[in-house]
Amino acid sequence: xxAVKQDYIRPVDFKxxxxxxxxxxxxxxxxxxxxxxxxxxxxxxxxxxxxDQASFSVPAGRMVMATDAHVISPLFFPGxxxxxxxxxxxxxxxxxxxxxxLYLSASFILEExxxxxxxxxxxxxxxxxxxxxxxxxxxxxxxxxxxxxxDGVFITTTGVGVVPAGVDISGDRxxxxxxxxxSGTLGDHGVAVMxxxxxxxxxxxxxxxxxxxxxxxxxMLDAVPGIHCLRDPTRGGLATxxxxxxxxxxxxxxxxxxxxxLRTEVGAACEFLGxxxxxxxxxxxxxxxxxxxxxxxxxxxxxxxPLGMSxxxxxxxxxxxxxxxxxxxxxxxxxxxDWLTGEQLPRxx
Amino acid sequence: MCLAIPARVIELLDDSGALVDIGGVRKEISLGxxxxxxxxxxxxxxxxxxxxxxxxEEAARTLALFAEMSALETAEAGHAD
Amino acid sequence: xPIKYVDEFRDGRLARRLAEKIAxxxxxxxxxxxxxxxxxxxxxxxxxxxxxxxxxxxxxxxGPGCPVCVLPIARIDTAVALARQPGVIxxxxxxxxxxxxSKGMSLIKAxxxxxxxxxxxxxxxxxxxxxxxxxxxxVFFAIGFETTTPPTALLIKQAAQSGIENLSVxxxxxxxPPALRGILDAPHPGxxxxxxxxxxxxxVSAVIGTRPYEFVxxxxxxxxxxxxxxxxxxxxxxxxxxxxxxxxxxxxxxEYVRAVTPDGNAKAQALMEEVFELHERFEWRGLGWLPASxxxxxxxYAAFDAERRFAVEAAVVPDHKACECGAILRGIKRPQECxxxxxxxxxxxxxxxxxxSSEGACAAHYSYGRFRDQMAVNA
Numbered sequence: 190x191x192a193v194k195q196d197y198i199r200p201v202d203f204k205x206x207x208x209x210x211x212x213x214x215x216x217x218x219x220x221x222x223x224x225x226x227x228x229x230x231x232x233x234x235x236x237x238x239x240x241d242q243a244s245f246s247v248p249a250g251r252m253v254m255a256t257d258a259h260v261i262s263p264l265f266f267p268g269x270x271x272x273x274x275x276x277x278x279x280x281x282x283x284x285x286x287x288x289x290x291l292y293l294s295a296s297f298i299l300e301e302x303x304x305x306x307x308x309x310x311x312x313x314x315x316x317x318x319x320x321x322x323x324x325x326x327x328x329x330x331x332x333x334x335x336x337x338x339x340d341g342v343f344i345t346t347t348g349v350g351v352v353p354a355g356v357d358i359s360g361d362r363x364x365x366x367x368x369x370x371x372s373g374t375l376g377d378h379g380v381a382v383m384x385x386x387x388x389x390x391x392x393x394x395x396x397x398x399x400x401x402x403x404x405x406x407x408x409m410l411d412a413v414p415g416i417h418c419l420r421d422p423t424r425g426g427l428a429t430x431x432x433x434x435x436x437x438x439x440x441x442x443x444x445x446x447x448x449x450x451l452r453t454e455v456g457a458a459c460e461f462l463g464x465x466x467x468x469x470x471x472x473x474x475x476x477x478x479x480x481x482x483x484x485x486x487x488x489x490x491x492x493x494x495p496l497g498m499s500x501x502x503x504x505x506x507x508x509x510x511x512x513x514x515x516x517x518x519x520x521x522x523x524x525x526x527d528w529l530t531g532e533q534l535p536r537x538x
Numbered sequence: 539m540c541l542a543i544p545a546r547v548i549e550l551l552d553d554s555g556a557l558v559d560i561g562g563v564r565k566e567i568s569l570g571x572x573x574x575x576x577x578x579x580x581x582x583x584x585x586x587x588x589x590x591x592x593x594x595e596e597a598a599r600t601l602a603l604f605a606e607m608s609a610l611e612t613a614e615a616g617h618a619d
Numbered sequence: 620x621p622i623k624y625v626d627e628f629r630d631g632r633l634a635r636r637l638a639e640k641i642a643x644x645x646x647x648x649x650x651x652x653x654x655x656x657x658x659x660x661x662x663x664x665x666x667x668x669x670x671x672x673x674x675x676x677x678x679x680x681x682g683p684g685c686p687v688c689v690l691p692i693a694r695i696d697t698a699v700a701l702a703r704q705p706g707v708i709x710x711x712x713x714x715x716x717x718x719x720x721s722k723g724m725s726l727i728k729a730x731x732x733x734x735x736x737x738x739x740x741x742x743x744x745x746x747x748x749x750x751x752x753x754x755x756x757x758v759f760f761a762i763g764f765e766t767t768t769p770p771t772a773l774l775i776k777q778a779a780q781s782g783i784e785n786l787s788v789x790x791x792x793x794x795x796p797p798a799l800r801g802i803l804d805a806p807h808p809g810x811x812x813x814x815x816x817x818x819x820x821x822x823v824s825a826v827i828g829t830r831p832y833e834f835v836x837x838x839x840x841x842x843x844x845x846x847x848x849x850x851x852x853x854x855x856x857x858x859x860x861x862x863x864x865x866x867x868x869x870x871x872x873x874e875y876v877r878a879v880t881p882d883g884n885a886k887a888q889a890l891m892e893e894v895f896e897l898h899e900r901f902e903w904r905g906l907g908w909l910p911a912s913x914x915x916x917x918x919x920y921a922a923f924d925a926e927r928r929f930a931v932e933a934a935v936v937p938d939h940k941a942c943e944c945g946a947i948l949r950g951i952k953r954p955q956e957c958x959x960x961x962x963x964x965x966x967x968x969x970x971x972x973x974x975x976s977s978e979g980a981c982a983a984h985y986s987y988g989r990f991r992d993q994m995a996v997n998a
Binding site: 447453456457460462465517518519520521522523524525527 | 668740
């Protein structure tokens with residue numbers, strides 16, 4: 190008879206196993222899942238301490254904190270997944286203040302029955318994204334809810350960073366005469382996601398543009414420390430972001446349709462679906478507003494960075510008590526680019 | 539009427555289906571409402587169905603009309619009848 | 620890579636030449652009121668800012684070519700009631716999801732309250748839903764003019780042929796020529812309908828052909844130009860109408876020759892004939908009761924009629940008193956002349972049919988054109 194191995198714990202079955210309620214109960218099963226998955230993948234000095242919190246010093250300066258919940262469906266889409274999206278999204282929110290992102294936290298709400306293979310895929314994707322961004326996930330939490338109460342997994346990430354001295358970026362700083370730039374092609378993420386959704390099955394080469402933008406922001410600030418506004422046009426697209434900035438700053442905005450970078454396939458997909466690319470989500474692009482004198486230098490800095498190669502000047506800020514965003518169409522007419530009404534759903538007519 | 543877009547047929551499928559291409563985007567649609575459509579033809583697609591074959595000769599004629607007009611001087615137009 | 624047969628018809632330089640031609644063709648001091656009937660045209664005009672490119676003598680009036688806009692509140696209420704029936708999956712195109720019925724209840728709100736409402740992009744999705752859920756009743760909320768009707772006919776035929784019994788259709792398919800007649804017939808006390816021409820719908824015409832419009836010219840003496848729905852198509856059609864109006868002609872002309880023929884799509888028409896018959900009359904929001912203007916399932920296919928399968932009350936729900944949609948749909952009033960436009964009635968909170976869909980005259984003006992009103996006020 191062979192001796193029983195001491196302290197043998199059967200490893201988590203990532204191939205065929207599923208999340209069950211014991212994984213959220215605080216007991217051994219949960220500790221094991223955390224250990225074999227989250228700690229293993231995210232591995233860093235803070236997590237190794239195994240505390241309920243992470244302790245760190247911050248450099249002097251103004252701190253920035255941002256948080257985002259990710260409830261996207263489908264969880265996996267061309268070019269990314271909810272894991273890397275949740276890292277990029279919060280890193281970007283911090284970066285849009287001009288801050289250097291320092292640390293992330295991640296909390297998971299797992300649905301009972303969710304395949305552990307998928308969970309591992311997502312967590313590994315997060316780990317890679319955090320590694321590539323140089324922003325560690327230093328603390329986290331896991332809960333499990335009953336089947337039907339979550340869409341597989343919900344992930345909330347929070348990030349902190351510090352703003353360098355001399356940088357004052359805020360949505361209310363746009364002034365008449367300022368120039369508006371975007372860092373690249375619009376609509377890629379939203380269309381990539383919609384291509385996966387049940388009803389809309391077309392084969393395209395469109396991938397999500399999900400990316401961490403803090404490197405690009407740093408390069409931009411090097412060239413133009415006095416940038417007025419930065420924002421990433423996620424839900425609701427460019428149109429929503431411009432309307433937000435216009436209202437916050439109490440100004441009007443003019444843009445030119447012909448100047449907006451748009452991939453032909455994204456345009457074609459939007460035609461097919463009756464979507465306006467101006468309202469489609471982006472996850473790896475930013476909008477910048479700067480003084481006119483700085484525009485050329487800023488554009489050059491953006492184009493010099495891998496994530497800004499298709500950057501373009503798309504318009505300018507003007508005086509307008511109504512805070513309208515107006516667009517000169519490719520056809521030569523003018524139209525207002527209004528706030529999104531409700532959720533953007535594909536049209537038939 | 540609305541939201542119909544010209545697409546090029548790149549492959550015929552079973553059950554009156556077809557794979558079409560629009561600017562690099564591909565989708566499966568139905569040819570159940572049209573007859574005599576072949577690969578390479580353009581069709582007008584609405585809610586997943588081809589409603590009509592696009593007559594490329596007529597399209598060319600329409601575009602030629604526009605092009606011809608763009609070569610005209612403004613003054614020549616006068617009060618049209 | 621440009622999108623063929625799309626981009627060429629959106630050429631901005633050609634637009635300017637066409638605009639110059641139109642400006643040169645209009646007789647100074649004379650007004651031209653052209654109704655564009657098709658929601659796709661309303662959208663194109665707004666999206667490309669076409670009104671900017673036309674001389675002020677030309678006024679484009681948004682007609683009732685939006686099947687979402689002309690559906691009465693009572694029909695939306697019925698759709699919601701169907702969605703709430705136990706075991707029902709209600710399948711609907713996206714356009715109808717947000718439209719409010721009585722007490723602000725919409726399909727999307729009914730969904731939030733637990734009804735099983737699914738958005739579909741095509742009727743093939745509906746068939747699939749029925750196949751994949753044999754223990755449920757799938758009800759398809761069918762709307763649209765003659766472009767969307769043939770696919771529904773195919774759906775029903777396929778269901779019949781495949782022996783699929785758990786599928787029914789709540790049919791709200793409407794017809795274009797009777798609606799046009801309804802507009803042209805409108806008796807409005809004190810004001811004649813000053814319509815100088817009609818821009819005919821693109822894809823309805825691809826299905827029904829150009830012949831069904833001849834009555835507009837022969838009986839009502841108004842010219843018709845059937846237009847593709849790219850902006851150059853619309854402008855060319857405007858030019859054709861201006862030329863007809865100037866010459867005192869009234870004919871049906873076809874600008875959209877690349878997709879529309881005089882007889883239309885015979886196969887699609889035969890399908891519609893086989894599966895549907897006409898209601899004696901049907902209520903149109905903003906236009907009242909129009910004869911022979913909507914379809915219902917007939918013969919053996921009547922078994923698929925959701926209104927027969929489920930006991931649902933047919934109510935009549937009046938529109939809001941301050942709503943001017945009727946006058947706006949007929950081109951007699953503009954959106955900005957309605958008391959509740961932009962205040963009580965907005966795209967997020969639509970009171971009447973012209974605001975419920977992005978193609979409605981009021982919604983289009985709100986989204987794309989109201990900045991001009993503000994400019995005019997501030998000037």
